[in-house]
Structures are given as C-alpha cells and as structure tokens.
Amino acid sequence: MIEAVGLTKRYGAKTAVHNLSFQVRPGTVTGFLGPNGSGKSTTMRMILGLDTPTSGHVTIGGHPFRKLPNAPRQVGALLDAKAVHGGRSARQHLLSLAQLSGIPASRVDEVLGLVGLQDVAKKRSKGFSLGMGQRLGIAAAMLGDPQVLLFDEPVNGLDPDGILWVRNLMKQLASEGRTVFVSSHLMSEMALTAEHLIVIGRGQLLADMNVKDFIAANSTGFARVRTPDTEPAQGEKLTSVLSEAGGQVAPEPDGALRVTGLALPRISDLAHEAGVRLWELSPHQASLEEAYMQLTQGAVDYRSAVPPQAVPGVVPGGMPGGVPGGVPGGLPPQGYAGDPYAGAYGPQAGAPGPYAGQPGPYGAQPQGAPAPGPYGAPPAPPQQQPQAQPQQHAAPADPTQQHSEDAR
Ligand SMILES: Nc1ncnc2c1ncn2[C@@H]1O[C@H](COP(=O)(O)OP(=O)(O)OP(=O)(O)O)[C@@H](O)[C@H]1O
Numbered sequence: 455m456i457e458a459v460g461l462t463k464r465y466g467a468k469t470a471v472h473n474l475s476f477q478v479r480p481g482t483v484t485g486f487l488g489p490n491g492s493g494k495s496t497t498m499r500m501i502l503g504l505d506t507p508t509s510g511h512v513t514i515g516g517h518p519f520r521k522l523p524n525a526p527r528q529v530g531a532l533l534d535a536k537a538v539h540g541g542r543s544a545r546q547h548l549l550s551l552a553q554l555s556g557i558p559a560s561r562v563d564e565v566l567g568l569v570g571l572q573d574v575a576k577k578r579s580k581g582f583s584l585g586m587g588q589r590l591g592i593a594a595a596m597l598g599d600p601q602v603l604l605f606d607e608p609v610n611g612l613d614p615d616g617i618l619w620v621r622n623l624m625k626q627l628a629s630e631g632r633t634v635f636v637s638s639h640l641m642s643e644m645a646l647t648a649e650h651l652i653v654i655g656r657g658q659l660l661a662d663m664n665v666k667d668f669i670a671a672n673s674t675g676f677a678r679v680r681t682p683d684t685e686p687a688q689g690e691k692l693t694s695v696l697s698e699a700g701g702q703v704a705p706e707p708d709g710a711l712r713v714t715g716l717a718l719p720r721i722s723d724l725a726h727e728a729g730v731r732l733w734e735l736s737p738h739q740a741s742l743e744e745a746y747m748q749l750t751q752g753a754v755d756y757r758s759a760v761p762p763q764a765v766p767g768v769v770p771g772g773m774p775g776g777v778p779g780g781v782p783g784g785l786p787p788q789g790y791a792g793d794p795y796a797g798a799y800g801p802q803a804g805a806p807g808p809y810a811g812q813p814g815p816y817g818a819q820p821q822g823a824p825a826p827g828p829y830g831a832p833p834a835p836p837q838q839q840p841q842a843q844p845q846q847h848a849a850p851a852d853p854t855q856q857h858s859e860d861a862r
Pocket of ligand 1: 465468469470488489490491492493494495496497
C-alpha cells in the first residue's frame with residue numbers, strides 16, 4: 455500500500471502539492487487524475503524518493519521509498535519513457551538496470567517478451583517510436599516483479615492495440631494483488647481501467663472514491679426520450695407536458711430530448727396520457743469525462759483563449775452542468791449498470807445525498823442541491839458505500855498565495 459500523509463511540496467514560491475493525504479490499496483487499479491500542472495508527477499516523484507517533501511510524508515508498505523530494502527524488487531515505475539540512454543539497445547538498457555538491482559539476465563528477456571519488444575531488443579532505443587519507448591519503460595518497471603507499480607501516462611503514444619494491452623496488463627497486475635497507481639488524461643481509458651480514483655487539482659485532493667461513485671457524485675443522470683421523427687408536433691407536445699409536470703427538457707443533437715427531474719415511469723405515463731408515442735425512453739449516466747470536467751473545471755490552469763467553434767453533434771455551451779469553455783457535451787453518454795435513476799428522477803430528486811452539506815467543488819452547488827446547469831436536476835446519490843470512505847473536497851484556493859515566502 456502507498457500512503458501519503460499531509461504531503462506538501464513547494465518549489466520556491468510555487469506550491470506544487472499541498473497537504474495531500476491518500477492511500478493506494480493493493481488489488482485494484484487506482485487512477486490518479488488532475489489537470490495539467492496539478493501535481494501528479496510531483497506526487498509520484500515524492501512517492502519514489504526522487505523529490506523530498508517540504509512537509510508531510512509518503513510511505514510504501516510502511517517505509518519511505520529510500521528506506522525500502524531492495525526497493526527495485528518492491529516498487530517499479532514508469533515516469534518518463536524518454537529517460538533512456540538512446541545509444542543503448544533495449545536489451546542493454548534493461549540489462550544495466552537489472553545488474554544494478556541484482557536481477558538475473560533471464561528476467562530481461564522475460565519482460566522484453568512480455569511487452570512485445572523481443573524482435574527489436576537489439577535495436578538502439580533512440581530509433582524507437584513513442585509507443586515503443588513506452589513499452590520499454592513498462593518493461594523496466596516490471597523488471598523486479600514488484601508488488602507496487604506506478605505508471606505516469608502509460609498509454610501515451612500507444613496505438614489502440616497497445617492501449618488495450620496496457621489496460622489488460624494493469625488489471626492483471628491488480629488482480630494478482632499488486633498495488634497499481636496510474637495517472638492518465640484519457641478519461642475514457644481510465645473509466646475502463648481503474649476501479650478507484652484519486653483526483654487532485656492545484657496540488658490538493660478533490661476526490662478519493664470509486665469510479666462509479668465519482669460519476670454519480672459529479673454528474674447528473676438523465677432520461678433520453680425520442681418521439682417519432684416524422685411527427686415533430688409529438689415532440690413539442692411532450693416537451694410542454696413534461697415541463698408542466700416539473701421536468702427539465704432540452705433537445706439532444708439528434709432530435710431526442712434530454713429530460714431530468716422526472717422518473718422514467720412518470721415520463722412514460724405522461725406521454726401515454728398525452729397520446730404521444732415514444733420511440734425511445736432510456737436512462738443515461740454521464741461519462742467519467744463529463745464528471746471529471748465538472749469536478750475540475752475550477753482547477754484548470756491552462757485553457758485556450760479561443761472560444762470553441764460550434765461543431766455538429768456537440769451541444770452548444772458545453773456539457774450538462776454547464777462547463778465554461780464549451781466541453782464537448784455531445785459525447786454519447788455511457789450506459790450505466792444498475793438503476794440509479796429512481797433517485798435522480800423520482801420524488802427524491804433533490805433530497806440530500808451523502809455529499810449534501812459539504813461545500814461543492816469550486817464553490818459550485820453542494821451535492822444534493824439543484825445543480826445550476828442547463829439540465830438542472832441534482833446528481834444521483836451513490837447507490838453503495840464504497841470500501842474506502844469516499845472523500846470529495848471543496849475548491850482549493852491557490853496554495854501558492856498562502857506560502858509564497860517559502861523556499862524549497
Ligand atoms: N522542479 C520544479 N521546479 C519548479 N516548479 C515545478 C517543478 N516541478 C514541477 N513544478 C511545478 O509544479 C506544478 C505541478 O507540476 P507537475 O508536473 O507535478 O503536474 P502534473 O499534474 O504532473 O502535470 P501534467 O499533467 O501536465 O504532467 C506545476 O506548476 C509545475 O510547473
């Protein structure tokens with residue numbers, strides 16, 4: 455297990471990580487998410503003893519990395535795939551690492567085979583593509599057959615086949631009881647790979663919970679309703695009926711309606727009473743990407759100054775919940791197992807969920823209160839208690855302002 459307690463790192467006036475506490479448990483893939491410059495790499499470097507915390511501490515299996523006996527056999531990491539001596543072959547590179555750690559040469563050939571580089575093992579790594587470099591970095595991380603693995607953006611530069619391979623590898627390593635901590639900006643990939651998430655913004659903890667709870671806590675479920683395309687009057691009639699009944703109705707790019715604030719059975723009954731035929735009535739939950747954007751919108755340091763152009767298939771104004779900057783909200787919502795919609799659409803919509811009473815992220819509405827976005831309804835409360843106590847935190851002020859006098 456990796457455990458950080460009050461971890462803080464300042465570089466002169468810049469606070470990269472501020473009072474970060476979390477645990478990364480064995481047996482699951484834990485995703486480490488945050489906008490650019492939020493402190494992920496700095497945190498990983500401190501876990502690996504490559505940077506010294508300004509205050510707080512982080513341990514692996516109860517020991518700081520630098521005090522771990524035979525660390526390379528206990529912890530493997532991919533931080534920067536380009537940190538390789540380009541004049542050496544892949545095999546030479548791994549051999550030199552193995553020799554430093556007392557790992558037999560046979561293991562080098564094993565990991566080369568594992569990452570699919572056996573045919574180019576004797577080629578100089580400076581000729582490697584980005585994806586090949588990533589594979590070599592993953593091979594280096596696996597060399598000591600460690601119980602704890604850290605991967606910083608492991609799918610960067612990989613083709614779809616490579617991405618699938620990394621996904622399966624991470625899951626397999628976790629299923630063997632290892633601790634797998636992986637950062638990525640690819641939300642769709644994280645949704646498929648990680649079970650648990652640690653999300654930071656401006657160096658501070660924003661969320662520590664499982665993926666399902668994270669999506670439920672940071673997004674709004676909705677119903678998609680479609681009336682016959684050939685009869686626009688039906689859609690208009692349904693819109694007014696649902697609105698009168700207290701629902702929020704918004705058009706989808708494909709002509710369907712996105713409805714919040716009403717339970718699915720109620721929508722069906724209202725349509726039936728109004729004599730409106732339905733071609734579709736389906737529950738939808740936001741994607742991890744939408745939930746992530748909603749949580750981190752206030753913690754993004756780098757944003758394009760150019761307003762986004764209208765793109766066919768993209769909801770103008772951004773995603774549900776109203777992310778400034780026009781996040782492509784036209785992303786098809788992902789299907790969601792279970793039935794969280796009774797809470798989202800039913801009489802309890804608006805009832806306080808487990809996060810009610812806590813300040814919302816970045817000064818947004820607290821969870822459990824009506825969301826301010828165009829679709830209005832509050833997020834569905836999580837259906838199950840996660841194993842680890844979920845944590846979600848308020849907007850961090852820029853810690854740099856508080857500690858600008860602190861030097862490293
Ligand atoms: N050696 C350093 N000296 C000064 N500032 C640093 C140093 N390393 C990181 N920083 C700053 O600390 C902050 C956090 O950087 P870090 O690389 O940890 O973020 P990140 O979340 O990994 O970003 P990205 O997703 O872009 O890789 C950034 O503002 C960065 O400029």
